[in-house]
Amino acid sequence: MPTAEGQLTNSDRRNMKVVMDRLVPPVDDLPGAGSMGLLDEVERMAEEHDRYRVSLVRFLDALSMDMSVEAEGGFLALEGEQQDEALKEIESSIAKEFANVLEVVYLAYYSRPEVHRRIGWRSGPLQPLGFTLPPFDESILDTVRKREPFWRQAPD
Amino acid sequence: MSKGPVDVLIIGTGASGAAAAWRLSEAGFKVVCLEQGGWYRADQYPTAFGDWEFRSATSFAFDPNIRRLPEDYPVNDKNSDVSPLMFNAVGGSTVHWTAHTPRFHPSDFRVKSLDGVADDWPISYWDLEKYYDLNDEWMGCSGISGDPANPPRSQRPMPPLPLGPDGERIARGFDKLGWHWWPSDNYIASQPYRGRNACNNCGPNGLGCFQQAKGSTDVTYIPEAIKNGVEVRTNSRVFEITTNSDGRATGAMYYDDEGIEHHQSARSVIVAANGVGTPRLLLLSKSRKHPDGLANSSGMVGKNLMFHPYAMVSGFFDDAEPNTFKGALGNILMSQEFYETKSRRDFVRGYTYQMNRSTGPAKTATGFTIPPVQWGKGHHEEFALRFGKSALLAVISEDLPEEHNRVDLDPKLTDSNGIPAPRVTYKVSQNTRKLLDHGIRNAEKVLTAAGAHRVEATPVHRSGGWHLMGTARMGTDPATSVVDGNCQAHDADNLFIIDGSVFVTSAAVNPTPTIQAIALRAADYIINERQDLKA
Numbered sequence: 231m232p233t234a235e236g237q238l239t240n241s242d243r244r245n246m247k248v249v250m251d252r253l254v255p256p257v258d259d260l261p262g263a264g265s266m267g268l269l270d271e272v273e274r275m276a277e278e279h280d281r282y283r284v285s286l287v288r289f290l291d292a293l294s295m296d297m298s299v300e301a302e303g304g305f306l307a308l309e310g311e312q313q314d315e316a317l318k319e320i321e322s323s324i325a326k327e328f329a330n331v332l333e334v335v336y337l338a339y340y341s342r343p344e345v346h347r348r349i350g351w352r353s354g355p356l357q358p359l360g361f362t363l364p365p366f367d368e369s370i371l372d373t374v375r376k377r378e379p380f381w382r383q384a385p386d
Numbered sequence: 387m388s389k390g391p392v393d394v395l396i397i398g399t400g401a402s403g404a405a406a407a408w409r410l411s412e413a414g415f416k417v418v419c420l421e422q423g424g425w426y427r428a429d430q431y432p433t434a435f436g437d438w439e440f441r442s443a444t445s446f447a448f449d450p451n452i453r454r455l456p457e458d459y460p461v462n463d464k465n466s467d468v469s470p471l472m473f474n475a476v477g478g479s480t481v482h483w484t485a486h487t488p489r490f491h492p493s494d495f496r497v498k499s500l501d502g503v504a505d506d507w508p509i510s511y512w513d514l515e516k517y518y519d520l521n522d523e524w525m526g527c528s529g530i531s532g533d534p535a536n537p538p539r540s541q542r543p544m545p546p547l548p549l550g551p552d553g554e555r556i557a558r559g560f561d562k563l564g565w566h567w568w569p570s571d572n573y574i575a576s577q578p579y580r581g582r583n584a585c586n587n588c589g590p591n592g593l594g595c596f597q598q599a600k601g602s603t604d605v606t607y608i609p610e611a612i613k614n615g616v617e618v619r620t621n622s623r624v625f626e627i628t629t630n631s632d633g634r635a636t637g638a639m640y641y642d643d644e645g646i647e648h649h650q651s652a653r654s655v656i657v658a659a660n661g662v663g664t665p666r667l668l669l670l671s672k673s674r675k676h677p678d679g680l681a682n683s684s685g686m687v688g689k690n691l692m693f694h695p696y697a698m699v700s701g702f703f704d705d706a707e708p709n710t711f712k713g714a715l716g717n718i719l720m721s722q723e724f725y726e727t728k729s730r731r732d733f734v735r736g737y738t739y740q741m742n743r744s745t746g747p748a749k750t751a752t753g754f755t756i757p758p759v760q761w762g763k764g765h766h767e768e769f770a771l772r773f774g775k776s777a778l779l780a781v782i783s784e785d786l787p788e789e790h791n792r793v794d795l796d797p798k799l800t801d802s803n804g805i806p807a808p809r810v811t812y813k814v815s816q817n818t819r820k821l822l823d824h825g826i827r828n829a830e831k832v833l834t835a836a837g838a839h840r841v842e843a844t845p846v847h848r849s850g851g852w853h854l855m856g857t858a859r860m861g862t863d864p865a866t867s868v869v870d871g872n873c874q875a876h877d878a879d880n881l882f883i884i885d886g887s888v889f890v891t892s893a894a895v896n897p898t899p900t901i902q903a904i905a906l907r908a909a910d911y912i913i914n915e916r917q918d919l920k921a
Contacts, residue, residue, distance in 0.1 A: 253761040279444040281452065314762055332761055333752045337440050340748035349773055350708050351747050356433040357596035360586025361712035363548035366569065366576070368530070370554055373561040374568065377534045382726050384492040385499055386510055 232287045242290045243269060245305050249293070252313050253332060254339050260348060263339045271338040285330035292320045292327075388649040392416045393920050394912070395638055395652035397624050397667065400478020401898050402884040402905035403658030404603030404611065405521065409909035411614035415920055418650055419611075420622040420640055423457040423475035425604065431594030439748035442593050448482060449849060450474070456643070457621065459801035459808070461662060463851075466812040468693045470662050470851040476618060477604030479660065480898070483852070484592045484716025485573040485600045486740060487527060487899045489518055492537065493726060494893035497786075501727045501734050504786050507890045508862050508871035509907075511537070517903035517910075522571070524610075525601035525902070526579045529571035535722040544576045547585060552710045552777055553718045555703070556741050559836030565723040565828075570740070571899075573601030574714055587713045590745055622648075625805045626671050627655055627881070633675030635881045641803050654880040654912070654919040658905070661691065661854025661886040665793045666808040668858065668868075668883075681858070681875040681883070686868050688794050690787035690856040692892040695814050696847040697781040697822040698755035701833030702840040708774020710744040717742060717780075717896075724828065725894060733820040735784035737894045739829060742778040754849075755780075756842050771840075779832060780847075781825030783818050784894035787856050814846055822846065853897050858887035872915075873908035880919060884908045 232238050238246070247269050251262030260266065276282040293305055293316070305316060321328040339345060343353040352359075393415040396403045407417050428434070432441035443452075448471040450458040457474040473482040492511040497504050519540050529542035546569040549557060560567035574591060577584045585591075585599040598605045608618060621643035628636045628649065637651035657664050665688035671680035679687050703710075721739040744750065750773045751759045759768045796809040826843045833841050861867025864876035869888055875881040884905040886897050893900070912919060 254765055255762065257766040275440060280454070281444075317762075329758070332758060333443065336751040336758065337443060337748045340746075340751050341437055341439065346747065349747055349770070351774075354436050356438060356588040356590070356746075357431075358586070360588040360597075363550045363587050363713050366530075366546040366548050367554075370549060370557055371530075371532075371569075374534070374557075374566060375532065377566065379534045379538075380566075381491055381534070381536050382493040382500070384496040384511070386512070 232290050236283065236287045238273065238290065245293055246272070246290065248306055248313065249317065250335055252310070252317060253335050258348060260344060263335055266339070266342065268335070268338045268342070272334055275334050275337060282330055282334040285327040286334070288324060288327045289320065289331045292324055388651060391637070391651040391653060391921070392418045393652070394654050394656060395420065395650055396656045396658055397638060398478060398658035398660070398663070398885070399476050399603065399608060399618060400658060400660065400885070401480050401603060402901050403656065404477070404607035405902045405905045406656055406658065406884055406909040407616045408524070408607040408611040408614070409906050410912060411611050411616045413913040415912070417611070417616045418652070419616060419618045420624055420638065420650065421476050421618060421620050422623040423473070424620045425476045426481060426594060428594070428596050428598055431596050433588055433590065433593055433596050438590070438593070439746050442590065442749070443752070446593055448473070448592070448852070456802060459805070460799055462796045462799050462807060462809040466810040467814045467846060467848065468695055468812055468851040469849050470693070470810055470854055471849070472660055472662065472854065475604070476608060476620060477602040480602040481594050481604065482592055483602070483898065484714070486717030486896050487525070487571045487573050488720060488738065488895035489536065489539070490893045490895060490900050491725065494891060497735065497891050503734050504891045505861065508860055514900065514903040514907060517906040518899055520906055521899055521902045525573040525606050526575050526582065527571050528574055528576040530569055533568040535566050535568065535725065542571065544579060547572055547574060547576050547714055547718065548587065549718060550713045552743060553713070553741060555836050556777055556779070556832070557719055559832045560721055562835040563831060565721055565832070567719050567721040570717045570720050572714070572717065575599040585714060589711050589713065589715050589743070591714045591716055623803060623805070624667060625803065627657070627667060627680055629671070629673050629675060629680065629878065631675070633673070634878050645803060653921070654882065654916070656882045656884055658885045661857050662793050662808050662810065664883060664885055664887040665857040666795065669795050670806065676877065681868050681877045681881060683877050684865055684867060686859055686866065688857050689789045689792045690859055691791040691793055691810065691812055691854070692785040692787055692856040692889065693812065693851045694782050694785050694853045694892055694894070695818050695822065696783070696850040697826050698844040698847045699779045699781065699826055699829035699833065700756055700776050700842045701779070701836065701838030702771055702776050703838055705775045710774050710777055711746060713743055715743050715745055724825065731824065733817045733824065735786065735821070735894065737781050737783045737821055737825045739825070739832070740780045740782060742780055744774055744776045747773060755844050755847055777833070779829040781822055781829060782894055782896070783821045783825065785818060785892045786815065787859070787891060788815060793857050819845070853886065853892070855886040855889040855892050855897055858883045859890050860888045861890065872911040873904065874911070882908055882912070
């Protein structure tokens with residue numbers, strides 16, 4: 231559970247790393263989001279934007295207090311499927327905060343160059359390179375141009 | 387601290403304020419603009435950075451309640467089906483818009499006469515036509531004339547933006563069904579234009595424009611206005627329009643960024659603070675002559691808020707490679723097949739389809755118009771299905787005015803200067819819901835005809851309050867409207883309102899060209915009929 235000042239404890243970090251692996255699991259040669267070492271990035275983003283920070287603290291609070299987690303001796307002790315069930319419980323009980331945590335994890339994961347390589351996205355700023363497209367070709371209008379004007383007349 | 391009088395004080399430098407500032411300064415009026423935001427340089431926009439998707443979700447979000455920058459004010463939207471969106475900077479929300487620039491139709495100004503609902507405007511399409519043309523030139527319009535769904539219009543200054551293979555695919559879907567479509571007019575330069583670069587198809591054109599290809603008013607009207615002597619005073623948050631014992635406007639009180647109060651006196655005041663900010667300011671400006679707020683003897687200030695509720699319909703395609711993020715995100719082509727009232731339908735008025743592209747990987751995962759990609763098992767498969775392989779048909783509905791949809795002052799919530807924040811109360815009407823349902827059903831047909839293997843719809847997109855209209859409506863009767871057809875307040879003849887607040891109805895298209903045409907026309911009225919306001 232985070233401290234009263236909202237700081238994550240080492241226990242929170244261990245939990246969160248596993249949570250992130252459950253949210254975005256390994257694929258091909260990439261580890262899950264937690265094992266990829268993205269927790270620092272998630273914490274940085276949360277520190278920068280209050281909406282994420284508040285939600286992360288609330289989420290970790292909920293995780294540490296979840297009945298099923300407590301009964302089994304902690305989130306880390308659960309089997310993977312049980313961890314997912316615990317997360318679904320939290321998702322339904324604090325939907326908004328869970329959505330914000332998911333969002334910041336996705337933002338961190340999908341900003342990684344190794345992820346970009348896998349999905350076919352060019353890393354780095356969009357500008358100044360942009361993308362190339364062929365110019366507009368008027369022949370695409372051939373069908374619609376056959377239509378008579380149909381806009382509605384109106385009294386002055 | 388009081389500053390000496392100017393001819394015209396303009397509050398806001400967005401779409402309308404900037405246009406009026408340029409036009410009035412061309413005619414020799416001494417103009418000061420007060421803007422609560424600051425200047426952005428092109429290299430400060432998110433797309434200049436590798437973490438552009440994080441910035442777009444936080445410090446550059448559309449929603450001021452998420453962004454929470456010092457220049458933003460909070461909006462209480464707890465009782466609204468749609469969240470109002472806006473941006474505070476030189477250029478206003480045109481920094482943030484996607485620059486899709488359709489015009490209203492002639493019928494949009496006569497919905498009472500034609501369909502027996504809402505009210506007619508005191509002006510017509512034809513009153514605005516030359517101002518639409520002027521604005522197209524100054525903002526820089528890419529497009530092509532000949533659209534059969536609209537009155538003929540002059541040749542566009544630049545050719546259309548590329549449709550790309552994804553746009554052409556959707557166009558053919560409309561063709562297969564025999565339904566109208568046309569390349570959108572956009573205020574995005576398809577070729578170099580007046581010192582601005584051509585669009586390089588980077589994608590998310592709602593995040594400022596690094597290339598300055600997009601026509602935000604900080605790169606169109608404002609620089610020309612400044613050349614004419616207009617002073618743009620940034621980080622200046624107006625909290626009251628002052629009036630004299632006759633009830634006429636005398637200027638405005640504002641805070642600078644150090645919280646120091648100032649007064650700028652003026653012979654006339656133009657309010658251009660958007661459909662939420664303008665009624666807020668008028669309601670804040672109470673006086674003995676205006677006990678219910680400035681220009682509010684009709685009680686109409688803040689009422690009849692219109693948003694254009696959107697339904698969002700996404701189609702997913704079996705493309706070999708992700709590619710639908712290449713090109714301007716917003717509004718590449720549109721269809722107005724279902725724009726007008728038909729007696730066989732169970733709703734009045736109609737809608738426009740707008741095609742939008744997809745976007746970057748994080749935004750794809752977090753979702754925007756549809757829920758986020760599922761977490762856990764199946765995440766990567768679902769992500770692969772969506773990323774770079776989708777197109778969106780946005781259904782933009784005509785939103786009819788209803789008095790209970792409104793902006794007023796929140797009794798508790800304030801901005802960082804302690805000024806009461808706006809409170810928005812808004813419900814999507816049954817007519818609109820029926821209209822959107824119709825739009826969803828037909829969008830599914832279009833996307834399927836275009837080859838989509840899956841279609842997913844969001845019936846009302848909550849984060850879609852881009853268009854803020856109707857809260858200080860124009861009309862001929864002072865008992866039921868706030869300004870006349872020239873945007874002059876009925877209650878104070880040197881007060882003008884020129885933003886989307888003055889709209890009588892919303893039409894079913896993006897409002898900005900109409901807002902700007904109205905602003906330019908109001909400026910011409912001042913120039914031609916109100917020389918008394920010039921020193």
